Amino acid sequence: xxxxxxxxxxxxxxxxxxxxxxxxxxxxxxxxxxxxxxxxxxxxxxxxxxxxxxxxxxxxxxxxxxxxxxxxxxxxxxxxxxxxxxxxxxxxxxxxxxxxxxxxxxxxxxxxxxxxxxxxxxxxxxxxxxxxxxxxxxxxxxxxxxxxxxxxxxxxxxxxxxxxxxxxxxxxxxxxxxxxxxxxxxxxxxxxxxxxxxxxxxxxxxxxxxxxxxxxxxxxxxxxxxxxxxxxxxxxxxxxxxxxxxxxxxxxxxxxxxxxxxxxxxxxxxxxxxxxxxxxxxxxxxxxxxxxxxxxxxxxxxxxxxxxxxxxxxxxxxxxxxxxxxxxxxxxxxxxxxxxxxxxxxxxxxxxxxxxxxxxxxxxxxxxxxxxxxxxxxxxxxxxxxxxxxxxxxxxxxxxxxxxxxxxxxxxxxxxxxxxxxxxxxxxxxxxxxxxxxxxxxxxxxxxxxxxxxxxxxxxxxxxxxxxxxxxxxxxxxxxxxxxxxxxxxxxxxxxxxxxxxxxxxxxxxxxxxxxxxxxxxxxxxxxxxxxxxxxxxxxxxxxxxxxxxxxxxxxxxxxxxxxxxxxxxxxxxxxxxxxxxxxxxxxxxxxxxxxxxxxxxxxxxxxxxxxxxxxxxxxxxxxxxxxxxxxxxxxxxxxxxxxxxxxxxxxxxxxxxxxxxxxxxxxxxxxxxxxxxxxxxxxx
Amino acid sequence: xxxxxxxxxxxxxxxxxxxxxxxxxxxxxxxxxxxxxxxxxxxxxxxxxxxxxxxxxxxxxxxxxxxxxx
Numbered sequence: 179x180x181x182x183x184x185x186x187x188x189x190x191x192x193x194x195x196x197x198x199x200x201x202x203x204x205x206x207x208x209x210x211x212x213x214x215x216x217x218x219x220x221x222x223x224x225x226x227x228x229x230x231x232x233x234x235x236x237x238x239x240x241x242x243x244x245x246x247x248x249x250x251x252x253x254x255x256x257x258x259x260x261x262x263x264x265x266x267x268x269x270x271x272x273x274x275x276x277x278x279x280x281x282x283x284x285x286x287x288x289x290x291x292x293x294x295x296x297x298x299x300x301x302x303x304x305x306x307x308x309x310x311x312x313x314x315x316x317x318x319x320x321x322x323x324x325x326x327x328x329x330x331x332x333x334x335x336x337x338x339x340x341x342x343x344x345x346x347x348x349x350x351x352x353x354x355x356x357x358x359x360x361x362x363x364x365x366x367x368x369x370x371x372x373x374x375x376x377x378x379x380x381x382x383x384x385x386x387x388x389x390x391x392x393x394x395x396x397x398x399x400x401x402x403x404x405x406x407x408x409x410x411x412x413x414x415x416x417x418x419x420x421x422x423x424x425x426x427x428x429x430x431x432x433x434x435x436x437x438x439x440x441x442x443x444x445x446x447x448x449x450x451x452x453x454x455x456x457x458x459x460x461x462x463x464x465x466x467x468x469x470x471x472x473x474x475x476x477x478x479x480x481x482x483x484x485x486x487x488x489x490x491x492x493x494x495x496x497x498x499x500x501x502x503x504x505x506x507x508x509x510x511x512x513x514x515x516x517x518x519x520x521x522x523x524x525x526x527x528x529x530x531x532x533x534x535x536x537x538x539x540x541x542x543x544x545x546x547x548x549x550x551x552x553x554x555x556x557x558x559x560x561x562x563x564x565x566x567x568x569x570x571x572x573x574x575x576x577x578x579x580x581x582x583x584x585x586x587x588x589x590x591x592x593x594x595x596x597x598x599x600x601x602x603x604x605x606x607x608x609x610x611x612x613x614x615x616x617x618x619x620x621x622x623x624x625x626x627x628x629x630x631x632x633x634x635x636x637x638x639x640x641x642x643x644x645x646x647x648x649x650x651x652x653x654x655x656x657x658x659x660x661x662x663x664x665x666x667x668x669x670x671x672x673x674x675x676x677x678x679x680x681x682x683x684x685x686x687x688x689x690x691x692x693x694x695x696x697x698x699x700x701x702x703x704x705x706x707x708x709x710x711x712x713x714x715x716x717x718x719x720x721x722x723x724x725x726x727x728x729x730x731x732x733x734x735x736x737x738x739x740x741x742x743x744x745x746x747x748x749x750x751x752x753x754x755x756x757x758x759x760x761x762x763x764x765x766x767x768x769x770x771x772x773x774x775x776x777x778x779x780x781x782x783x784x785x786x787x788x789x790x791x792x793x794x795x796x797x798x799x800x801x802x803x804x805x806x807x808x809x810x811x812x813x814x815x816x817x818x819x820x821x822x823x824x825x826x827x828x829x830x831x832x833x834x835x836x837x838x839x840x841x842x843x844x845x846x847x848x849x850x851x852x853x854x855x856x857x858x859x860x861x862x863x
Numbered sequence: 864x865x866x867x868x869x870x871x872x873x874x875x876x877x878x879x880x881x882x883x884x885x886x887x888x889x890x891x892x893x894x895x896x897x898x899x900x901x902x903x904x905x906x907x908x909x910x911x912x913x914x915x916x917x918x919x920x921x922x923x924x925x926x927x928x929x930x931x932x933x
Contacts, residue, residue, distance in 0.1 A: 241893050242889075242892035272917040276915075276918065407891075437905060535921075539907070540908025540909065543909060642921065642922065642926075643893065643921070646912070648919075
């Protein structure tokens with residue numbers, strides 16, 4: 179009886195094209211997740227081949243197996259503790275000499291292995307040719323040549339993996355220098371100890387490594403490292419058929435412009451502007467249409483059906499408002515998330531993203547931040563949710579958490595809607611007020627980063643070492659697959675949380691059953707109970723504190739919920755609802771949205787920042803229960819407090835539950851303190 | 864001479880690496896080892912971009928000054 183599942187670990191240096199290979203191998207089964215307890219991304223997928231299920235697990239891209247960084251630690255632990263059946267060792271052929279160090283370390287494990295020479299096309303262009311037969315002979319394993327971009331050669335992999343698994347094709351033992359070999363043999367206690375294990379034993383037992391030090395006159399780990407390099411170097415010289423020729427390539431040419439201190443900076447901001455414009459302006463009409471479709475079409479239909487069935491009002495409300503509202507709320511994020519993932523994946527696979535880090539480091543490191551963090555931070559001004567999602571491209575956990583904690587203070591258009599309402603109502607110079615609030619947000623982000631660096635995320639900005647891969651054009655297929663994979667993960671993990679909380683908020687507004695006035699609902703009672711907290715910052719009206727409860731979904735809701743609570747605007751129009759007429763209307767508005775999406779791309783000014791005038795009747799009611807000072811204090815509170823379910827949900831997904839909830843409390847406290855200070859200073863003036 | 868002082872466009876050979884072991888380990892694993900020749904492509908702020916065979920590596924100057932070259 180043969181085992182039906184083969185577990186295959188994909189190992190290799192960063193940028194060797196493992197993701198493209200995995201995409202060709204696993205197709206639609208590809209999914210993303212995180213390695214347990216850490217923020218490092220894990221990709222998995224499977225394939226059926228001749229009665230076997232082959233599970234592919236993508237290990238983080240690493241240069242060496244010695245576990246120091248988080249990525250190396252994950253890869254090391256997986257390979258030594260969960261021992262895969264087969265290692266698929268992916269080598270970037272143009273850089274084979276360097277990649278062979280990791281190969282040597284993997285060979286030491288003695289696990290069945292297949293060596294993949296990827297990007298063989300690029301190697302050929304550079305005049306590099308590998309004698310695969312000799313390589314197979316020297317290592318005792320199968321070698322497959324592939325082109326990750328086109329997928330050429332990938333179809334051979336399942337067959338070779340199965341063969342390697344069935345025959346248990348383990349690599350030949352790596353042979354180091356005679357002295358070292360003799361030493362390693364002398365500490366061997368049983369035959370099944372791998373070279374990896376023996377070396378570990380040598381390096382961790384005092385009597386062993388001191389012996390090596392006496393023998394060689396240098397630290398034992400130096401000796402091991404030199405032996406590994408020597409083996410890799412020897413292997414490379416044995417199998418390389420032609421020495422590389424250096425010629426002017428596209429990467430060198432492009433880098434002249436894109437990495438130029440001035441031209442490169444200008445190009446970066448142009449790219450950033452385009453990224454911003456496409457992600458927010460292009461997806462906005464679709465988000466609005468989806469919202470209208472669900473609330474203006476699906477919801478009335480459900481209401482009609484339930485009414486015909488004679489269901490009680492609360493049940494009708496629950497399904498037509500809470501359920502559809504919740505689903506709709508999650509779905510409105512999808513066009514935005516999809517577009518952001520598409521563009522970010524494009525920048526990542528082309529090789530531009532790491533270049534941003536190099537280019538922007540001179541500005542960002544002064545703030546103690548990684549050069550790459552500029553991208554998510556700028557995106558934050560468009561919407562915090564995709565901005566947090568974009569931190570996925572940061573390698574170090576410290577940098578990633580730092581940026582995630584800064585993003586929510588970047589003021590987004592949802593806040594602009596609230597600001598412009600209050601600023602226009604209460605101030606003579608609303609533009610100045612709004613601009614100051616944006617600045618205050620940036621200052622708050624920097625303060626937060628400083629605090630975090632002082633307490634939790636200490637440690638100097640890491641010594642900057644990174645590779646800039648050559649420019650490569652990804653296939654559309656790969657990009658679309660990645661978008662789908664990430665979107666699925668977003669809907670599954672962040673979407674469920676967003677949905678659940680939005681239901682809870684609806685319930686708080688509509689319970690106990692039969693509640694008529696907002697004052698009598700659970701939310702209204704909570705709103706009244708928390709008034710003592712808000713009084714010191716100038717908010718003493720329960721209607722305003724209550725409006726903060728539904729506004730936790732998204733800040734701009736604060737206005738419509740105030741309108742409801744002040745009962746100045748009727749919620750929803752009454753009248754006849756015709757399915758046919760509405761369907762026709764929805765269809766045309768979708769066409770219009772598509773037209774809008776494309777035409778907004780031509781408009782050079784980001785449309786996201788255009789605010790339309792609404793809630794004019796609310797204006798007069800609000801101006802009675804607030805004054806300038808309390809309005810300013812309220813705006814500051816809304817700016818700083820993370821009153822945004824989407825943000826909290828993605829934070830939860832990217833940085834964990836503790837971080838997300840901790841941050842929520844932190845932002846509330848900071849918001850309160852800032853609002854309090856401004857309000858009190860205002861009182862003195 | 865150390866790598867930090869090398870002019871842009873110059874090719875040099877690495878003689879030795881000093882400094883913290885985990886940094887050396889990382890730099891060596893990326894291919895910057897004794898005897899390898901590298902070309903300095905660009906210097907920007909506190910970083911240096913070098914070309915080594917077919918790969919391009921960015922290192923900060925505080926690492927570069929611990930790499931002696933000739």
